[in-house]
Amino acid sequence: MTPAPTLEDRAMGALIGAFIGDALALGPHWYYDLDQLHADYGQWITDYTTPKTGRYHAGMQAGQLSQSGVLLRLTVQSLVDCAGYDEADFCRRLDDELFPQLDGTPMNGPGGYTSQSIREAWRLRVKSGLPWGQVAGNADTTEAAERTLAIAIRYALQPAELASAVSRNTALTQTDGTVVAMTVAFAAVLGMLVEGQKLDADISGKLMARVKSGELPFHTVTSGNLQAPPADQPEAPTAGRFPSPDALLSPSFIALAATDPDIHIDPAWKVSLVYGLPCAIYHQFPAAYYLAARFHDDFESAVLHAINGGGQNQSRAILAGALTVWKIAGSCWIWRDDWRNRWLSNGR
Structure with missing residues (x-):
């Protein structure tokens, strides 16, 4: 009998799933x-x-990490060494370990x-000498999400701390x-998934409960299940909160679509065509949520459909890999010979 996954299993699975997704996309990235x-x-x-000559990541070898994976690893190392999120330590690692290897060019x-937001931070930090807190750019990608997922895993049982640390790290x-x-x-x-919840039609309601309790900093005026507020109810303060909870509502609607028998996206990799192949965050998150909800117990299918969808398939696979792999019950998933030989032993 397969053992039930523990919190540690889910945390480890989400993190390794992201690394596997990153490495799988190295060769076929951005087609x-x-x-x-x-x-x-x-x-x-x-x-x-292995990437083809003249393509993105040319010169790298199959199984190696992209810079997204490198940044995720750097974030994990900081979290482990500091026993939590330490912004000064994280910034020092960027200054000492990453930025000396950059020259401001993409390839x-x-x-x-090197992604747009990291190039911009490098220019403002290294060339202009600005302090951390003044070097962020306006790139609309999932660059920060691909590293802050480690922070989410670390603070899975502390949603208020999770939101604060992820928000502050993203803003860098x-x-x-x-x-x-x-x-x-x-x-x-x-x-929530690391905590043990499911990516299904109910997850947004659970997230909204945390908004109502003050654990998640999103502004809302609705009551109950997105119902109209009482006429005499004063509006909640907006200071320090994101302007709406819509980003928390999307996952449930997408999970409903993924399981609705009247909605067909076959093969599933074509979800990239539905939500869009490009890099922007509003293309990437919906596709990752869809794949993770549809293949909730099948990590391999989730990441392979993410990869085979083309475009910014690396972000799609990192995000879907994090959302999906924890559902493989127990630590035993690591010892499946086919996965170990293909994706763990061969990863670099």
């Missing part, structure tokens, strides 16, 4: 021409692949590519308020 993707890697990618740096590199709100919402969802 917007899906015919070319198929010509280079075949109709269905199932393993780590450079650890992992073979991304300033757009909607991006920060969506990143914190994703972290709150992941925290």
Whole structure:
């Protein structure tokens, strides 16, 4: 009988799932021409692949991490060494370990590519000499979400601390308020999954309960199940809160779509066409939520459909991998020979 997963199992599974998703996308990253993707890697990618000459991450080898994976690892190391989120330590690691390897250009740096928000932070921090807190840019990507997922895992049982730490860390590199709100919402969802909840039609109601209790900093005026507020109810304060809870509501609607027999996206990788292949956060989160909800007990299918969808498939696979892998019951999933040989032993 398969043992029930523990909190530690789920935390480990979410983190390793993100790393696997990152490495799986290294070769086929950012193909917007899906015919070319198929010509280079075949109709269905199932393993780590080496990037082609002239493509993103060229020179890297199959199974290595992109810079997203490098930043996630840096975040994990800081959390472990400091026994929690320590912003000064995190920033010091960027200053000492990452920034000296950058030159401000995209096709450079650890992992073979540096994202827009990290390039902007490097320019303002290194070239202009500005302090942390003044070097963020307005990129609308999931760059911060791909590293703060480690913070979400660490604070899964402390939602208020989770929201605060993720918000502060995101703001180091991304300033757009909607991006920060969506990143914190994703972290709150992941925290609930690590806690032991399910990504289903009920998860948004559970998140909203935490808004009402003051644990999650989102503004809302509704009562009950998104009903009209009483006529005499004063509006809750808006200071220090994101302007709406909509980013917390999306996961349940997407989970409903993923399980609705009247809604068909087949093969599932085409969810990337439904929500969009590009990098922006509003393309990436919906597709990741969909794949994680549809393949809630099938990590392999979730990440492989994320990879084979093309475009910004690396972010899609990192996020879906984090949301899905914990559902494999117990630590025993690590010892499945096919997974160990393909994705753990061969990862770098």
